Amino acid sequence: MEKATFAAGCFWGVEHTFRQVPGVTKTQVGYIGGTTDNPTYEEVCSKTTGHAEAVELEYDPDQVTYTKLLGIFWGLHDPTTKDRQGPDIGTQYRSAIFPHNDAQKKQAEVALKALDESGQFRDPIVTQIEPTARFWPAEEYHQQYFEKMGRR
Numbered sequence: 409m410e411k412a413t414f415a416a417g418c419f420w421g422v423e424h425t426f427r428q429v430p431g432v433t434k435t436q437v438g439y440i441g442g443t444t445d446n447p448t449y450e451e452v453c454s455k456t457t458g459h460a461e462a463v464e465l466e467y468d469p470d471q472v473t474y475t476k477l478l479g480i481f482w483g484l485h486d487p488t489t490k491d492r493q494g495p496d497i498g499t500q501y502r503s504a505i506f507p508h509n510d511a512q513k514k515q516a517e518v519a520l521k522a523l524d525e526s527g528q529f530r531d532p533i534v535t536q537i538e539p540t541a542r543f544w545p546a547e548e549y550h551q552q553y554f555e556k557m558g559r560r
Contacts, residue, residue, distance in 0.1 A: 409466045409468060410468075410469050410474070410508070411465065412467060412477050412508065412512065413462055413463070413464045413508065413543060414426075414504070415440070415462040415463075415506070416481060416484045417461070417485050417492075417501045417503075418461060418493065418496050418501065419437035419461040419462060419546070419550065420437070420550070421484070422463045423435045423463045423551075423552065423553070423554075425480065425484055429480060430472060431467050431469075431471025432465050432472060432477075433467060433468060435463055435464070435465050435552075436463070436545050436551060437461065437462070437463050437545070438461075438462060438464060438543050439452050439457070439461065439544045440460055440464075440506055440541055441459055441462075441506065441541055442458035442460075443457060444456075445542075445544075447459055449546060453500065455498050455500065458499065459500060460499070460500055460502050460504050462506065462543070464543050478519045479519075485503060487503045487529070487534065488532060489503075490502070503535040503536070504537070504538050505536070505537050506538055506543075520533055
C-alpha cells in the first residue's frame with residue numbers, strides 16, 4: 409500500500425469521492441501543513457494554525473495509479489481559486505498536494521504544469537505542492553461524514 413494526501417477544500421466531499429475509487433483501501437480526513445501540534449477543527453478554522461483540511465489515502469498501486477488519483481483530485485475542485493472552494497474561504501481550504509516521495513512530487517509537478525498549459529482553465533492553477541508534514545487526523549465526527557449523514 410502507498411499513501412497520498414490531497415487538500416481540495418472541505419474535506420468531507422473529497423474523502424467521500426476518494427472512498428468510491430477502486431484501489432483506495434482507506435481514507436481519513438485531517439489537518440496538514442500547519443504549525444500547531446494536534447490541532448482541533450476550531451483552531452484550524454480560526455486561520456491561525458496554517459493547516460489545510462486534507463484527506464490522506466491508502467491505495468493499492470496495482471489497482472489505481474497516483475496519476476489517476478491526481479486526475480480525480482483535479483476534477484474535485486477549482487484549482488484556480490486561492491484559499492477558497494465554493495462558499496468556504498480561508499487558507500485551510502487551499503488547493504494543495506502533499507507528496508509522500510520524490511516520484512509523487514515529480515508526477516504532481518508534471519500534472520500541474522500540463523493542466524495549467526492545457527487551456528482547460530482560463531485562470532492559472534494556484535494549487536501548491538507542499539512538503540508532506542505531519543498529518544493530524546480530524547475529530548471522529550468528521551471521518552466518513554457523508555456516510556454518517558446518510559449520503560452515499
